Amino acid sequence: MEVYSNENEQVDAIKNFFAENGKALAVGVILGIGALVGWRYWNSHQENTSRESSQAYETAVAAVKANKPETFAAAEKFAASEKNTYGAFAGLELAQQFVDANQLDKAEKQLQLGLAAASDDNLKSVINMRLARVQLQMKQPDAALKTLEGIKGEGWAAIVADLRGEILLSKGDKQGARAAWEAGVKSNASPALSEMMRMKMNNLSI
Structure with missing residues (x-):
């Protein structure tokens, strides 16, 4: 650490510092501002995307709960395209409808898609549990036992x-x-x- 004997030396030192590092500082400030603007844009984009996904999910689930097979296609498309929690939940809803209709192969497909879309461990455990039950109903015990291995956590x-x-x-x-x-x-x-x-x-x- 340098020691200065008077204020003039401090001022000169500051001037020299900016003369030598001014360009780097300016770039740093610009990058900092750019990062802040980018971060705000990204947050806004994420919020808009999340809102759109939420609305699309509500529409898809409403179609499924209406229990009209002709509306399932749109819900299936949504579940397959949304690689996130909304897609996983939509897959669970569809799977339940297919189980009720005894279309177990379709239920298994939706649960597999939901499992691939889910990122939360608890949600994955729920999906794996339902998938194992469906596989048991399909008389696929070995596959069901394998699926159970994917369920983690003492609570389960x-x-x-x-x-x-x-x-x-x-x-x-x-x-x-x-x-x-x-x-x-x-x-x-x-x-x-x-x-x-x-x-x-x-x-x-x-």
Whole structure:
């Protein structure tokens, strides 16, 4: 750190600094302003895009809930094109409608698309859980077990254990099903879910 004996030396030092670094400072200021303007534009763009996606999502879901098959095409297009949370939620809505209509292959497709669009771990877990249930209904137990592996988080342990038991039982693996349900009962299962898994274990011996 330089030490100056009077104010004139300080002024001269400042002048020399700007003479040597003025151009760099000017560029820095310009870049700083540009970054600020760009950041504000990006935020505005993101807000507009999010608002548009939200409105399009509401329209798509309304079409799905109207339960008119002819309107599903637009909703399916939206779910396939929106690679974000809105697209994932739209896929879930469509999948439920297809399950209710017993069109399980179409439900599976929507859930796979939703899974690819989702970024939130909890949302991914919800989709994986529903996908595993659909695959079980489609008599694809191995695929369902594989799907369960994608569900992370201690909070899901009991629900996953319950469904794993169902899948293993569908394969004729009673011992594996019992082990899954026993693990579920020992986890953080709710009283109702624990009781249900105990009943399932009791039914294995009948």
